[in-house]
Amino acid sequence: MSEDLKIIDEVTGSDYKWGFVSNIEADTAPKGLNEDIIRFISAKKNEPQWMLDFRLKAFNQWKKMEEPSWAHVSYPEIDFQDIIYYSAPKPKKTLNSLDELDPEVKATFDKLGISLEEQKRLSGVAVDAVIDSVSVKTTFRDELAKLGIIFCSFSEAVREHPDLVKKYMGSVVPYTDNYYAALNSAVFSDGSFCYIPKGVRCPMELSTYFRINSAGTGQFERTLIIADEGAYASYLEGCTAPQRDENQLHAAVVEIYAHKDAQVKYSTVQNWYPGDKNGKGGVYNFVTKRGLCAGERAKISWTQVETGSAITWKYPSVILKGDHSVGEFYSVAVTNNMQQADTGTKMIHIGKNTSSTIVSKGISGGKSNNSYRGLVRIGKNALNARNFSQCDSLLLGDKCGAHTFPYIECSNPTAKVEHEATTSKVGEDQIFYCNQRGISTEDAVGLIVNGYCREVFNQLPMEFAVEAQKLLAVSLEGSVG
Amino acid sequence: MLSIKNLKANIEDKEILKGLNLEINPGEVHAIMGPNGSGKSTLASVLAGREEYNVTEGEVIFNGENILEMAPEDRARKGIFLAFQYPIEIPGVSNANFMKTAVNEVRKSKGLAPLDSKEFLKLMREKMQLVQVDKTMTQRSVNEGFSGGEKKRNEIFQMAMLEPELGVLDETDSGLDIDALRIVADGVNALRDGKRSFIVITHYQRLLDYIVPDFVHVLYKGRIVKSGTKELALELEEKGYDWIKEEVEI
Numbered sequence: 086m087s088e089d090l091k092i093i094d095e096v097t098g099s100d101y102k103w104g105f106v107s108n109i110e111a112d113t114a115p116k117g118l119n120e121d122i123i124r125f126i127s128a129k130k131n132e133p134q135w136m137l138d139f140r141l142k143a144f145n146q147w148k149k150m151e152e153p154s155w156a157h158v159s160y161p162e163i164d165f166q167d168i169i170y171y172s173a174p175k176p177k178k179t180l181n182s183l184d185e186l187d188p189e190v191k192a193t194f195d196k197l198g199i200s201l202e203e204q205k206r207l208s209g210v211a212v213d214a215v216i217d218s219v220s221v222k223t224t225f226r227d228e229l230a231k232l233g234i235i236f237c238s239f240s241e242a243v244r245e246h247p248d249l250v251k252k253y254m255g256s257v258v259p260y261t262d263n264y265y266a267a268l269n270s271a272v273f274s275d276g277s278f279c280y281i282p283k284g285v286r287c288p289m290e291l292s293t294y295f296r297i298n299s300a301g302t303g304q305f306e307r308t309l310i311i312a313d314e315g316a317y318a319s320y321l322e323g324c325t326a327p328q329r330d331e332n333q334l335h336a337a338v339v340e341i342y343a344h345k346d347a348q349v350k351y352s353t354v355q356n357w358y359p360g361d362k363n364g365k366g367g368v369y370n371f372v373t374k375r376g377l378c379a380g381e382r383a384k385i386s387w388t389q390v391e392t393g394s395a396i397t398w399k400y401p402s403v404i405l406k407g408d409h410s411v412g413e414f415y416s417v418a419v420t421n422n423m424q425q426a427d428t429g430t431k432m433i434h435i436g437k438n439t440s441s442t443i444v445s446k447g448i449s450g451g452k453s454n455n456s457y458r459g460l461v462r463i464g465k466n467a468l469n470a471r472n473f474s475q476c477d478s479l480l481l482g483d484k485c486g487a488h489t490f491p492y493i494e495c496s497n498p499t500a501k502v503e504h505e506a507t508t509s510k511v512g513e514d515q516i517f518y519c520n521q522r523g524i525s526t527e528d529a530v531g532l533i534v535n536g537y538c539r540e541v542f543n544q545l546p547m548e549f550a551v552e553a554q555k556l557l558a559v560s561l562e563g564s565v566g
Numbered sequence: 567m568l569s570i571k572n573l574k575a576n577i578e579d580k581e582i583l584k585g586l587n588l589e590i591n592p593g594e595v596h597a598i599m600g601p602n603g604s605g606k607s608t609l610a611s612v613l614a615g616r617e618e619y620n621v622t623e624g625e626v627i628f629n630g631e632n633i634l635e636m637a638p639e640d641r642a643r644k645g646i647f648l649a650f651q652y653p654i655e656i657p658g659v660s661n662a663n664f665m666k667t668a669v670n671e672v673r674k675s676k677g678l679a680p681l682d683s684k685e686f687l688k689l690m691r692e693k694m695q696l697v698q699v700d701k702t703m704t705q706r707s708v709n710e711g712f713s714g715g716e717k718k719r720n721e722i723f724q725m726a727m728l729e730p731e732l733g734v735l736d737e738t739d740s741g742l743d744i745d746a747l748r749i750v751a752d753g754v755n756a757l758r759d760g761k762r763s764f765i766v767i768t769h770y771q772r773l774l775d776y777i778v779p780d781f782v783h784v785l786y787k788g789r790i791v792k793s794g795t796k797e798l799a800l801e802l803e804e805k806g807y808d809w810i811k812e813e814v815e816i
């Protein structure tokens with residue numbers, strides 16, 4: 086409970102407080118996208134031929150596709166030839182300890198309050214730090230290796246675990262899936278790779294901090310998590326971005342593959358630069374995240390707290406293929422000022438007795454627009470499938486918008502699908518009650534909204550829940566007026 | 567400590583308080599009685615600074631300061647506490663967390679360091695005893711799913727936590743069972759220290775058997791039309807308000 090208070094203490098000033106630029110010498114590709122650029126990226130990363138082939142196939146696919154326009158967002162056309170597709174901090178040498186980390190990089194982390202040392206010492210979180218596009222440092226790797234767990238950068242996995250990468254990459258999100266997934270497959274720079282062997286329960290939270298760093302550099306991470314039979318892992322992804330004037334495109338792909346009896350919990354706190362009060366600048370976040378419950382009783386949970394980005398387009402989904410498999414989606418999406426979010430989930434029930442839960446809390450302030458878009462599809466063989474969806478919207482003013490687009494496609498009569506939706510406003514009575522106890526209106530809103538999101542925050546690992554609440558408070562600044 | 571002079575207030579262009587006067591000295595307990603709709607809750611809301619009410623005339627001086635221009639949170643920090651007639655629910659926010667935020671805000675305004683978790687828990691335990699609030703109640707969301715009586719008891723618990731200079735109790739007794747009434751009254755009495763003052767709004771003389779007032783006022787049509795000592799409450803209990811209404815109408 087003391088966390089809430091700290092958070093409230095931190096609601097001061099209204100500038101995006103993590104908007105700073107660090108000066109890591111970047112090794113960048115020329116602007117634009119063509120086969121040569123893709124070859125450049127692949128060569129830069131010393132990739133084997135099969136990886137290059139995959140990229141080229143994806144690129145050819147992408148050229149044939151059209152940018153989707155169905156989402157409830159609007160933005161100026163993106164010039165894909167005006168983007169730099171590769172940028173990496175110059176690797177000095179392989180690091181043996183944190184002391185060898187580039188002091189600039191380290192300072193960046195310190196400003197974010199996520200000093201690796203602290204994390205390592207205090208919370209036992211293994212951090213695979215990604216600055217711009219290349220993994221700089223992976224900690225705890227040795228400890229994990231003892232259990233047979235592989236946790237490394239994607240490029241490293243390509244080099245050292247080619248069989249696993251070849252087998253699983255694209256198996257959940259094929260490069261043909263959608264425009265941004267195809268783009269990512271063609272140009273992805275780096276990301277994380279994680280493999281948990283049979284029967285192993287990963288003893289610590291696996292965590293990556295992404296950060297967009299060089300001006301005008303699109304970020305295209307790719308993450309692949311594989312949980313073998315009976316394995317368990319909890320993965321944390323968090324990000325903050327420096328302040329920018331031009332929009333930055335971000336199109337990540339995350340794939341989770343869960344075998345029989347495996348469980349993966351994937352938590353995100355997303356805080357990219359949302360643009361200023363007038364909507365200038367900010368990150369475009371077009372992400373494809375999907376998990377496959379391939380085996381019986383597999384379980385995949387997505388928990389996300391989205392407070393950043395100018396535009397968010399994101400639908401973490403679960404394909405429930407194995408009988409008795411379980412999919413969960415817990416989401417808090419906050420939009421303020423001119424932000425636009427179109428986010429939600431898809432639960433695709435294929436196996437028998439599969440079940441899914443969706444809890445979505447949308448909070449809109451300022452002139453922002455917040456849409457929930459959810460699809461629950463029950464296939465014809467999905468006997469006794471169950472879904473429960475709860476979609477709540479909270480409005481913090483009268484210039485913002487909340488929209489709910491639930492789609493249900495049911496091809497099996499034994500299925501049970503329940504959908505509940507509410508829209509509410511932060512009540513003046515509630516604010517006055519808080520005021521009367523000495524709490525300012527801004528803090529009252531923070532408190533009330535945090536309470537509103539409790540159900541989702543409860544799903545987050547402790548240290549992440551704290552960060553999520555902080556971000557919530559920061560992003561709600563000036564939202565009521 | 568509190569001086570209300572010729573206070574007039576309206577809501578949605580309807581005048582509710584029509585020139586109200588009241589003087590309260592440190593340590594005094596003033597009971598306010600009066601028929602439904604006479605403006606008792608309005609007075610409480612205006613004192614607490616609820617924006618919906620427009621003050622059109624008069625002044626309210628609290629410890630030498632005119633508070634009418636002050637934000638509600640500043641009034642609270644300066645020591646005005648309102649126990650709501652209808653306490654508000656805040657889902658997902660634990661009572662303990664709510665109180666910790668409030669207590670530390672009040673402390674901050676006085677230049678005191680915030681209580682850490684340990685000190686806060688100690689304070690909370692002490693005050694919980696005072697109104698016999700149990701642990702589950704502090705862990706539950708603020709007022710959510712509380713019974714009517716529990717809500718009222720929670721208000722007094724909050725008052726005990728915040729140790730205001732002036733407590734305004736708006737019908738805290740209604741909805742309480744006989745035991746709870748005694749518990750709440752004992753809690754209030756424990757907070758009477760010769761300096762802290764109270765405005766106790768009630769419809770029932772019974773409460774005043776427990777919380778013995780120094781003065782009893784009758785509020786009618788937005789004015790205090792009669793004041794007396796605790797015997798006035800007994801008289802009202804016996805005779806109702808008609809005789810007062812008659813006096814006023816003449």
Ligand SMILES: Nc1ncnc2c1ncn2[C@@H]1O[C@H](COP(=O)(O)OP(=O)(O)OP(=O)(O)O)[C@@H](O)[C@H]1O
Binds near residue numbers: 577582600607
């Ligand atoms: N929001 C409002 N809009 C219009 N009239 C209002 C509003 N709030 C209060 N009133 C009116 O103001 C008058 C005084 O109300 P108030 O709640 O102060 O009475 P009260 O003395 O507390 O009554 P009770 O004993 O029933 O609690 C009533 O006639 C009521 O209807």
Ligand SMILES: [Mg+2]
Binds near residue numbers: 606608651736737
């Ligand atoms: Mg009333």
